[in-house]
Amino acid sequence: MTTSTSGSAVERYKYDVVVIGAGGAGLRAAVEAREAGLRVAIICKSLFGKAHTVMAEGGVAASMGNVNENDGWKVHFRDTMRGGKFLNNWRMAELHAKESPDRVWELETWGALFDRTKDGRISQRNFGGHEYPRLAHVGDRTGLELIRTMQQRIVALQQKDKKQYGDAEKYIKVFAELTITEILKDGGKVSGAFGYWRETGGEVAFEAPAVVLATGGIGKSFKITSNSWEGTGDGHALALKAGGSLIDMEFVQFHPTGMVWPPSVRGLLVTESVRGDGGVLTNSEGKRFMFNYIPEVFKDKYADNEAEADRWYTDQQNNRRPPELLPRDEVARAINSEIKAGRGSEHGGVYLDVSKRLPADVIRKKLPSMWHQFKELADVDITQTAMEVGPTCHYVMGGVHVDPDTAAAVGVPGLFAAGEVAGGMHGSNRLGGNSLSDLLVFGRRAGAGAAEYVKAMKKRPTVSDKAIKSAQDSLDAPFNRKSAKKSDSENPYTIHHELQELTQSLVGIIRTEKELKDALKKIDSLRARAAKAKAEGGRAFNPGFHLTFDLDNMLLVSECIALSALNSSGVTRWTHTR
Template identity: 85%
Template sequence: MTLQRQKYDVLVIGAGGAGLRAAVEAREAGLSVAIICKSLFGKAHTVMAEGGAAASMGNVNDNDNWMVHFRDTMRGGKFLNHYRMAELHAKEAPDRIWELEMWGALFDRTKEGKISQRNFGGHEYPRLAHVGDRTGLELIRTMQQKIVQLQQKDGREFGDMEAKIKVFAECTITEILKENGKIAGAYGYWRETGEEILFEAPAVVIATGGVGKTFKITSNSWEGTGDGHALALKAGANLVDMEFLQFHPTGMVWPPSVRGILVTESVRGEGGILTNSEGERFMFKYIPDVFKDKYADNEAEADRWYED
């Protein structure tokens, strides 16, 4: 069996929102980029991010700003967050939303024509820029189109649309390669044929998502098996905060054919309530102390807030 070889400046493993954004940045910096997609291009788990993207744009409540967003983020993480990452996210989120719009994303609008923002758990103000209940799908569509635009530009300049940025779909990476202590590329195989492929690259971006598919019932797609964690660990990287696992708190349970399908958090943001098998609104028992002054303590108080 012949070993295929490819050579690029940057190898991006993962074709979700993070991976595609990294690929765009690398290509616009003048580097050649390979994007590795474990499944079909466009099938990344990012499409399951239905509710919206948090950004303190202040379109619904002009009291909102990045500092309030930062505070909400730190509170939501019980101050265990990496504060610098939370700060960068809060500061840069509005510009990233505008960037997506400039690239063709079609966000819902307010009556005044601004990007609409909805309520979400843990946020002081309506902050979630959204596209109905399919925000993640629109994000991936927009990022894919941006990749195509870059390829078209390269096609005009080099005579080959895939000369500088190429997507390798249905390809699984099994090992990050190093030479003399430095990253040298990655090794993998084509899922359909089993043929091996070697990527030579001095820089590798791991954007492979989480480990949600290790659970029997999950809203995660089949690709979320922790590949990136294993690749990084084997390559000598340190894994941190492994006790924290992102999960979605609401999903379908019946009938079995839809078990695990996500029920977007925006359902609760729009007034939906959680009850147990006895009809009790049980979440009042679990409000963190840091949020006691921001949330109702009981059902009657919650109803008064809603009516106000």
């Protein structure tokens, strides 16, 4: 057995499938693989049930037609393609639109409690870019409901295994607070994964013929972001290093409405439901500016005057939608233009006001977390006054190039990817609500794809001692870095901070060739400095040490974003605007 420099032996496990990431996509993949009879390891960087999915607010898009029976998968498909400026992988958009209703109903059979319509079915709400009310929701905490339901589904399956086999972890085991640093390969095929327990620093090697990446996004590479610390692009980087390819990386979604004040919460998400439920955007002159920003392709669907827009809330058959409900990229760019033109709010945002449309008690009921968030973090009562909001880095449409039907990563046999880490589904811009449904639809498909791949396999790849040794050496590197002078050593927190500043200002909403080239140069020099960032202290729960790995990944994805943006040679491809 190999012994690590951490002092203890490398823990070794054998599974059929290793799922990296325990958000909606990872857990749905695990359930599917388990139900196909496979043994599954679920790996999460934080505690079980804390994944970024928990922060999703508005809802899950599925054309169940509970509120407007004209809805159906074809309309959802069209909306998704139109929102993504037809740059989506059409097959993924088709599967997504067709299967999302079943995935939502399935959650209900696992105990989820969505808000209801008057006749007792799952209620659906309006959202930007969706023609009909389509988002199944639980107030504005839908992500929490989704993650808890999936988490409890995993527990239910473990309880069953305990009853049947006397061992709850016979088929599914959750490895919480474990970071994967490398995908292991054997003769071109995936053979497992290597990582370390965050708690102790102890090393772990998984031998498994299939690995599902469900690691989420990249938001922590940007300064103003709605993402939690976990969004460091781990899966993007792991796939790339394992020989996979990333597509559409220039498409980063800036959600139009993040908090702007106070500074410590800048970027925190203000759900699109605020607009779906009647919130309007105004500038410092008190004007509803969105009427000036309706692009040609949307003119038939969006009202060009306030009277019609207001009527829509009560009569959707005979009026066009208010332009506040345009897709996110349109609204974010409009807000950006207003601020740049000097019509911004006091703290550099614009105003979003729902207090004039809905009574206070309705706001508190429909948007409880928003009410809570503004009250507790900004001393603002949204039932009385407007919120100040501005664009925040929210989601990456780009990601691992996958086969639409099986979620298999192109070019790396045994590697699969689902959810935000996968690319293609959303084209150049994701519609609100299409993320939670994406997690479920493609999480399930990745689990099934992995199961099918494993079952068809004749000889399993193995993990060699040599592969483990090399992974160990990389893990040890941050502790062994020596600098000639103390003043030469680098602080990973400082480098991270500088990276965030540079992506924000040079690779943001509007990009120029000159700035992108500048960004690439600066990323290079940050990488050189990151290679000198030494981890202080020991291996046990050491955030400085953890950050050195996250930082490598963030530098890599930031470079991918800047490179993709540069290579799209002067073309404005919507969320990517040059």
